[in-house]
Amino acid sequence: MTLSPRQRMFVEVGRKEFVRNGYGSSSIRTIAQEAGVSLSALYYHYKNKQDLLLAILMDGVDTYDSLWEQALRAVGDDPVEQLRAFVRANVEFRTQFPEHGRMIATEIRNLEPEGARLYDERRRTGRQRIRTIIDDGVAAGVFTTKYPDDCRKSILAMTAAIANWYDPNGPDTPAELGERYAEMALNLLCPSEIPGSSAGKKG
């Protein structure tokens, strides 16, 4: 969903405010002030704090989806390459947009039921995509794990956790981390072989 420049501003200012204070302690009035507009100007676009929260979370999904869609377009149909590309995109999302991840971790529970439903629906595409990649790999015999669904959840969790410790000024570039976590995700899936890899596997 494309945001207008003004909506984009509210979403960015609101995200900073929610990440800083939490949804419960944040005020829509403060967000309007920090955006330098009147409260009614904000209400024209987002009818309340809940509406703005949903827009911020949806914007996070859009950012995430465009990263992995772009990454998958750059590789072929091979499940190993697709898996690597998807993991690299997840690492990119967590290292480049840590505030999106923080919003997801702490504020989803503040969505009211209808918003939670819409948000869940929007996330479905990405969830389904990695499921398909793994299932294709299992069907082709290149992933031999007995637990494809737990592996899927684990890959999402281990890349999500990067945001908890990643330091943009630290030694790891996002690209290096992306390669490393792609390799680890493959190991988790028990690959029948890892072409060109130096993962330390025997035989």
Added chain:
Amino acid sequence: MTLSPRQRMFVEVGRKEFVRNGYGSSSIRTIAQEAGVSLSALYYHYKNKQDLLLAILMDGVDTYDSLWEQALRAVGDDPVEQLRAFVRANVEFRTQFPEHGRMIATEIRNLEPEGARLYDERRRTGRQRIRTIIDDGVAAGVFTTKYPDDCRKSILAMTAAIANWYDPNGPDTPAELGERYAEMALNLLCPSEIPGSSAGKKG
């Protein structure tokens, strides 16, 4: 740290309240009411909401530590068995005490600096323990991963995420999940061999 029965009550009631409403929106007055005591009775034990938050988080660490300490006492020095035991204990913590995990995920950021320092210090034992298990396994050549530290973080993250979807009424018992995640954690570490395992590894 041992809590008195009364402190235990405040910690349990406070945890429920913080998990339900978030720290920012929770009131110490409501917690006292729900515990059926006067505000001053609560203040006698915890001087403010911040102090209670710290006690709740510390209690979570105590619960966690006693689970993995007990699990490790039941196995020998073999890094593979220690790793399995540690992962099983993590799964037990996430399935049996989901509210502890939710507090950690959402409320640590509300600790003031001194509390955050104390909490971090208390968590050090568990963090160091899994680090040592992995390092011992790498030194012994039974784990061949090139990324022991990322594997450590990933194992903690993938077990932590279980709390997001685990359903006590669902098909998986905590014990089954524990075995499964122990096997997955081993796969992540690129074991030189998995004795008695049917992980689907070739060779």
